[in-house]
Amino acid sequence: MDLTTTYMGLQLRNPLVASASPLSQTVDGVRRLADAGVGAVVLYSLFEEQLLREAAENARLADAGAESFAESLSYFPEVAEDEPGPRRYLSLLQRSAATVAIPVIGSLNGITPGGWTDYARAMEDAGAAAVELNISYLPGGPSISGRDVEQRHVDVLVRVKEAVSVPVAVKLGPHFSSTGEMARRLDEAGADGLVLFNRFLQPDIDPETLAIVPAIGLSTPAEARLPRTWIALLYGRVRASLAATTGVEAAGDVAKYLLAGADVVMTASALLRHGPEHARALVDGLSDWMRQKGFASLDELRGMLSVPPDGDESAHERAGYVSALREANAGTYGPW
Secondary structure, X not given: OEOOEEEOOEEEOOOEEEOOOHHHOOHHHHHHHHHHOOOEEEOOOEEHHHHHHHHHHHHHHHHOOOHHHHHHHOOOOOOOOOOOHHHHHHHHHHHHHHXXXXXXXXXXXXXXXXXXXXXXXXXXXXXXXXXXXXXXXXXXXXXXXXXXHHHHHHHHHHHXXXXXXXXXXXXXXXXXXXXXXXXXXXXXXXXXXXXXXOOOOOOEEEOOOOEEEOOOOOOOHHHHHHHHHHHHHHOOOOOOEEEEEOOOOOHHHHHHHHHHOOOEEEEOHHHHHHOOOHHHHHHHHHHHHHHHHOOOEHHHOOOOOOOOOOOOHHHHHHHHHHHHHHHHHOOOOOOO
């Protein structure tokens, strides 16, 4: 059974990728994921706020006359699990890439074009096989236009692409007025991969403590329908590799994404729920499903259920909606 796939030009042993999560915060965690059988690992995200805090701390030390620390500030120690911020991250990346035989992808999470390039280049120097841009920007002001938001994504991508030679992926959220056009613009700007979709923090309110409660919930298979729809629409229409993320719990969820047209399928929630070893169950389950269906390789099934490139995307979606309504009215789904 041939499970090999290509993602952004990287040759992977299978399409399952461990996406950014606390599981990749140590070298041992990365090793466990690799031993469990994933095709690649995306390290947990390095946040721009961490970069700013470290820059402020470095400036404070310099102002205090701490010239003796200059060399240590640029040195990546052999063991740096307890160090904060970028130095720990780059040390982890360097050691992880040297430890496992699968690609290790760095992840940058920020909001502004400035400051991305230096750390993207540092990730490349530390051994990252690629860089994933996790552009977490939710415009809160009513004066910010949708076009400005879109341009910010393009600007970040262009700057990073100019700074590194490794492949660069953009992890997109679904909240664009025209997701297809946004994907096309990033594709034309040089994105090597598009990761669909990002799940943003959605804080809640605790009425007892009268406080805002930040929390990130693990995804469920039902949430996979939106990214799967867009992957099926984008397959064959963009040059960039398509990575699916969100809602992967079982091998069937991996198969669905591949049938829609994904090059790789990323998961974090299932691995957090069941442990890194669950990756083996997903990979083995995919192999069993392919064997039952008579597929010998991923190329035979990838994109089989995508929207044809010469098809009418809107008509396709409306036809599915009308069909679902017809079945609901006929009682297929129970009382309406």
